[in-house]
Amino acid sequence: MEDTKENDQLQNSQTLAESLVGRCHGLLAEIDAFQEMLVQTQRNPQMVEVRSLRSNVFSETRTLEKVKEQVEEFVAAAAAAAAASGGDEEIEPRLMHALRSSNLPFYETVWNIAKTSCSGLVAFGKRFYWDGVEEEDGGGGKGKKRPGRDKRKSVFVDIVADDGEEWVKVSTISGTRLLFEMAKKGWEADSESDAESGDERTVLRNDEYSDDDDDELELVKLASDMRKAADCTRVRYRHARLRLVVPKIDEGESREIDELFKIIRGYGITVECGECTLDAFSYGKDSSLGAAAKLHLQQLLPTPFKHFTSTLNVDCTLLLALVSDLSHIRDIVPSPDLHKAIIRQLEVERERPLLNTELWPAMGARELLCTEEAAQRMREIVDTIGTETEKRRTELLLGAPPFNSWERDSILQKFQELSDNQVPADLKLPIKIVEAKAVVDSAVKQDKLPEVSSKVAQILSDINHSVFFYGWASRITTISSNRTVVKQVEAIVEQHRNGDEQLEGPPVWVCDTARSLIGKERGRKD
Structure with missing residues (x-):
């Protein structure tokens, strides 16, 4: 009877060890599958931190595999001892403890x-x-x-x-x-x-x-x-x-x-x-x-876009990204004349194309607009350093004559001719240009903006004021790659919260990266 009990204990320990190791491999497989999904769907998969859990499970797997080997060796030795002496040995307590106290x-x-x-x-x-x-x-x-x-x-x-x-x-x-x-x-x-x-x-x-x-x-x-x-x-x-x-x-x-x-x-x-x-x-x-x-x-x-409004306010930084040759032309050969930042952007673009992985999904079928100041600044930069294709895309993007009278499908088709990427059929072009000052002034006059807005206004340039305050006053999402300004705005709001838990700054989504115009030469400060 005692021999049967000890034999069952040995068998149970071996079964438990095999089960735990199998479950470890199953869990690792699911985690790996999720990480692969991140690689396939996210511009920057590392922004989702899964490594900590995977590392812990992997370490536990290695530990349990070693314990499993020791259990199997012990079972084999016990079987041999039983054959020689006619008795069984109990499993070592430390091995059972390792199995029962697993973190799996x-x-x-x-x-x-x-x-x-x-x-x-x-x-x-x-x-x-x-x-x-x-x-x-x-x-x-x-x-x-x-x-x-x-x-x-x-x-x-x-x-x-x-x-x-x-x-x-x-x-x-x-x-x-x-x-x-x-x-x-x-x-x-x-x-x-x-x-x-x-x-x-x-x-x-x-x-x-x-x-x-x-x-x-x-x-x-x-x-x-x-x-x-x-x-x-x-x-x-x-x-x-x-x-x-x-x-x-x-x-x-x-x-x-x-x-x-x-x-x-x-x-x-x-x-x-x-x-x-x-x-x-x-x-x-x-x-x-x-x-x-x-x-x-x-x-x-x-789900980074779940808070987006049906209309998006596009900052100048992303207007430039939408027309840059870096975003649209594949296999651009890096030239020694290019600025180091442009060469770096080329490398990043080859790994994860900005339009396909971030901007097109963010924009979706939403209405797109930008302020007059953002559009004007964009035109100035494009006119100064833009290539002919970048200038052409700008005209289409902003609906400059003669494209202001074209149907959306015709504009998309023309835009597609200037891009190596597949332009989404539901992209709302041209981007509507709005006058921001009247809207912002009205919101201030009617106290539709919180008091902290006056503090925020003090740190913004004219163009950033028009962009971010228009989105704030209109309660629509602004999309931008200007992380520095967004962080400054957030800091000021927190500094002047004064216990108001409902206080919010302008709703902004920050794109991880942007694209400069390829015409930006080494040393130029535009």
Whole structure:
């Protein structure tokens, strides 16, 4: 009987090791498939931070593979010993501990929660700090790092989703373990009467609570840290939504835990409980991804244009990118006469064409307009250094005579003749030119712009004022590659927020890169 029990233990350990290694490979395959989707669909796939999770899973895979080999060797040795002596040996405790304490279930849970309840992924595993200074994250997952920051004043978020607008923390603590921790630190549920209704209600108390972090429950400290970090970080002028997922605990089974979750929700955090059912890894013999799995992964892709208005206000920086030879002509041979910045843009364009991967998708079938000042500045630059094809595209883009009387289809056809890229059939050309001053002046006079707009106006050039203030006053999205100005505007809004949580600056989408005109020679400062 004892021999059978020991033999079963050996077999179970071997089965568990094989199962864990197989699950690791399945999880890695899904992560790799998602990364491949990013490469195929995103201009800059690295903006979505997946490497941290993949690295952790890969490291766990290597560890479990080694343990699996050791288990197999031990099973073989035990079998040989049993044949020689007629008895069995128990599996080494350290090997069973390595299998049972694997981090794989946590990684699977994080991945599954992301697949089934998140969209617009920004990062797996990102640290956010609080230091009394609010930062505009922008949702790209690549916030500016400051040297020497205190990790004690930070929180590690497992999933950053909804293009930066949601932070998700996962805790795989069990109900039993949580109750043990609560008892150890003096947390208990008391009953007290409600004076108005006469009903009894449960209140969670901690008689031993002090300012010492040692007395604080891990989940409560986590909730507090998430709140502090979120209050010091903004994404598109808003604090991120916070979500805590506790899959191994069901509400309603323990009044102490239910009261604890009320405390956590008091920090403005959504708490989700209940076991997450992990999807079976749906791979064929060729390791191809199943249709259902693909759908989940597609949902995770960034959605950078979801806040766009039906009309877009195009900045001068992108007007130039829309007509540049760099954007339209393939296989341009770099010349020593070209500015280094142009040569670099040529290299980037070969890797990821700007129009196909970023600007065309951003514009879609939306109405396009620009201010008179932006159009005028663009014409000045094109007239000064533009090539003949760049000048021709400018006339088509802005509807200069005789194209102002042409039908859109005819303009698109002519524009296509000047491009090696496929021009979208729904692209709205020509771009409408609008007079910005009257609109902005009217908005100021009618107090349609916040008071901080006067502070913003002081740092903007005439052209930037017309572009960004027109979008602000008209409540339409401005698209630009002028990240420096956008960051300056965001900083001023935050400096003068004065407790107004609804305050927002102009709605702007920043293109990662732009394209200069190819005629820009080395040393020219235009």
